[in-house]
Amino acid sequence: MRSCLKEVEVFIGVGSNLGDREKNITQALKFLQDTPGVTIEKVSSVIETEPQGGPPQSKYLNRVIKIKTTCSPQELLRVLQNIENRLGRVRKERFGPRTIDLDILLYGERTVNEPNLKIPHPRMWERDFVLTPLLEIEPGMRSKIEEKKQLTKRREND
Numbered sequence: 761m762r763s764c765l766k767e768v769e770v771f772i773g774v775g776s777n778l779g780d781r782e783k784n785i786t787q788a789l790k791f792l793q794d795t796p797g798v799t800i801e802k803v804s805s806v807i808e809t810e811p812q813g814g815p816p817q818s819k820y821l822n823r824v825i826k827i828k829t830t831c832s833p834q835e836l837l838r839v840l841q842n843i844e845n846r847l848g849r850v851r852k853e854r855f856g857p858r859t860i861d862l863d864i865l866l867y868g869e870r871t872v873n874e875p876n877l878k879i880p881h882p883r884m885w886e887r888d889f890v891l892t893p894l895l896e897i898e899p900g901m902r903s904k905i906e907e908k909k910q911l912t913k914r915r916e917n918d
């Protein structure tokens with residue numbers, strides 16, 4: 761049964777580097793828009809980015825969106841994975857090329873640390889392909905982003 765939750769602001773990272781990348785992203789947003797309990801609030805510009813990590817692969821298109829949702833974190837993960845599957849996502853190798861990748865970046869102020877779900881997304885603070893579009897749609901997050909970036913850099917240098 762669907763849990764009765766109040767609406768929460770959530771940021772989602774969207775990436776594609778296989779097939780018709782723009783079409784994949786547009787279709788993913790349409791599926792998300794059609795999901796009960798999900799309202800798309802803001803959509804960043806699309807940026808083309810060099811792949812980070814994984815095997816040699818082609819460039820990504822990335823964007824970040826802000827939604828409001830009554831879905832719990834686990835329900836939202838299922839919704840996103842269902843959309844990835846509908847768009848033909850095949851999971852072969854970690855960080856490998858993909859028609860679409862939908863990651864939950866932030867879910868309100870909540871921290872989730874479950875085997876299949878970590879929020880905030882563990883690698884978001886070191887990724888410009890996430891932070892640049894996030895800042896575009898949520899400029900109020902600048903100081904939080906700077907603080908987290910510094911923390912990540914310090915940890916890397918330790």
Ligand code: A4P
Pocket residue numbers: 774775776809810811812813814820822837851853854855856861862863864865876877878879880881882883889
């Ligand atoms: N999972 C845990 N936490 C989350 C979360 N917050 N949101 C689990 C979504 N999923 C989460 O993901 C693997 C597992 O992560 C899922 O089963 C879920 O239970 P996946 O999407 O199946 O596989 P993946 O994407 O290859 O792994 P992962 O760890 O999600 O990779 P990333 O960190 O998403 O990195 N370079 C550029 N320029 N642009 C990109 O978009 N993306 C990646 C993928 C690498 N390099 C990139 C880009």
Ligand code: MG
Pocket residue numbers: 861862863
């Ligand atoms: Mg992913």
